[in-house]
Amino acid sequence: MRAREKSPQEKIWIEVIHTMEKLYANLAQAQTGMEQKAEELLLANEFSNNIIRSMVNALVVSDSEGRVTAVNDSCLKALGCRERDLVGRPLKSLFADEAHNALYPGSRLWRQLTEAGVVRDAETELRAVDGASIPVSLNASIMLDRAGEISGVVLVANDLREVKRLLEKARSEAKELDRAYRELKALQARLIQSEKMSSLGRMAASVAHEINNPLGAIMVYTHLVLEELAAESEHGKILSKVVREVTRCKEIVQGLLGLSRTQQGKRKTLDFNEIVTATFDLLRGQPLFCELEHELRIAPQPVLVDGEEGPLKQAVMNVMVNAAEAMNGRGKLGIRTWTDPDARTAGVAISDTGVGIPKESLDKLYEPFYTTKETGHGTGLGLAITYGIVRRHGGTMEVESRLEQGTTFTLSFPSQSKAPGAEEAV
Ligand SMILES: Nc1ncnc2c1ncn2[C@@H]1O[C@H](COP(=O)(O)OP(=O)(O)OP(=O)(O)O)[C@@H](O)[C@H]1O
Ligand SMILES: [Mg+2]
Numbered sequence: 001m002r003a004r005e006k007s008p009q010e011k012i013w014i015e016v017i018h019t020m021e022k023l024y025a026n027l028a029q030a031q032t033g034m035e036q037k038a039e040e041l042l043l044a045n046e047f048s049n050n051i052i053r054s055m056v057n058a059l060v061v062s063d064s065e066g067r068v069t070a071v072n073d074s075c076l077k078a079l080g081c082r083e084r085d086l087v088g089r090p091l092k093s094l095f096a097d098e099a100h101n102a103l104y105p106g107s108r109l110w111r112q113l114t115e116a117g118v119v120r121d122a123e124t125e126l127r128a129v130d131g132a133s134i135p136v137s138l139n140a141s142i143m144l145d146r147a148g149e150i151s152g153v154v155l156v157a158n159d160l161r162e163v164k165r166l167l168e169k170a171r172s173e174a175k176e177l178d179r180a181y182r183e184l185k186a187l188q189a190r191l192i193q194s195e196k197m198s199s200l201g202r203m204a205a206s207v208a209h210e211i212n213n214p215l216g217a218i219m220v221y222t223h224l225v226l227e228e229l230a231a232e233s234e235h236g237k238i239l240s241k242v243v244r245e246v247t248r249c250k251e252i253v254q255g256l257l258g259l260s261r262t263q264q265g266k267r268k269t270l271d272f273n274e275i276v277t278a279t280f281d282l283l284r285g286q287p288l289f290c291e292l293e294h295e296l297r298i299a300p301q302p303v304l305v306d307g308e309e310g311p312l313k314q315a316v317m318n319v320m321v322n323a324a325e326a327m328n329g330r331g332k333l334g335i336r337t338w339t340d341p342d343a344r345t346a347g348v349a350i351s352d353t354g355v356g357i358p359k360e361s362l363d364k365l366y367e368p369f370y371t372t373k374e375t376g377h378g379t380g381l382g383l384a385i386t387y388g389i390v391r392r393h394g395g396t397m398e399v400e401s402r403l404e405q406g407t408t409f410t411l412s413f414p415s416q417s418k419a420p421g422a423e424e425a426v
Helices: 008-054 073-079 106-114 159-226 234-259 273-284 310-329 359-364 382-392
Strands: 059-063 068-072 117-128 133-144 150-159 269-270 293-297 304-307 332-340 347-352 396-402 406-414
Touching: 008 269, 059 073, 059 406, 073 106, 073 117, 073 150, 106 117, 106 133, 133 159, 150 304, 159 382, 234 382, 269 273, 273 293, 273 310, 273 332, 273 347, 293 406, 304 310, 304 347, 310 332, 310 382, 310 406, 382 396
Parallel strands: 293 332
Antiparallel strands: 059 068, 059 150, 117 133, 133 150, 269 304, 332 347, 347 406, 396 406
């Protein structure tokens, strides 16, 4: 049986139905594609959110007006606040009040960012919720929309607290090392000095020992001849001069002999206040001292030191005489006794407003015969003897000096707490 021929109307309907089917099929396909795309987008979004969230650095996004639109966990943690405390706030409020390099519309850094598109490693400070400043290194870049207009800003801040802490630690360790190195060098210098002094002292003392006897003989014979002559005769006068010079030689020899003395004499606990005042009382009437101003600052409590009274007085006297000589009779002599219970030391500081000591002379001061005084005015033994006495007492000598301004010598000894006068074993 032959199929009935379709009417033109039927044909049109069939055509319409086919086209509709095709359309539905395309629509279904498009929908599946879109669902797939939406899923991919969701995944991509989640992925970037994860990255942002797990970033160690603090991240802040703002719109083009500088209002915060998003922050990550590191940022919230560093500032100690919640997301809702930050989102919507102006960028400016994230920075510490006095922060150099703050980034917000109108700031210098904002202008730099909008001109160059990026800002790299700008050091600045954020403000934590408790008001603390957090030093950070800031990187920022602008986001552009399709039309090329600025749509926002991304800021990444790297917390510098740990770096700064480590830097500070390294700095203080370096300082400590430097201090230890200096101390070691000073100790080495002191050791060399003390070694030099003791060998010089030994040598000087052995020469002095040899000279002592012939000097004694010269003295005796000169006296014998003097007794034979009239004191007012020409020869008598010359021989008197010989006696005077030989006496001076003997004094020098005695000083030299004292240099190498290592044996201790009888020691007792002394009040250094008394040693100092007694010595100054002895000197203050002398022509070199009577015009001087002086400031005597004696410690209110006894300044107790174990030692030999005579040599300690001599040590103090040598330094006082030097001070007066450095001022040539005019200026201010300062004398201060002190105790330092923490360091368990005590002593005296003697200062003057005299000529001062050039730097290059400072390490020669304690050498025997080092003098800047004219021949006949100084032997250069005063400080060598003083140094020997101080060392024998377990003490130290320090000098601070400025040219044309003055000098301070500080003699420091191990301090005692026993009553003065208590005798020590020899
Ligand atoms: N207070 C001081 N101000 C400036 N220079 C000083 C001071 N004390 C010491 N000196 C310098 O140190 C040098 C050595 O001093 P030291 O007491 O050993 O010998 P002197 O005073 O020259 O001689 P002597 O003490 O034997 O009479 C002095 O010549 C002087 O140059
Ligand atoms: Mg002297």
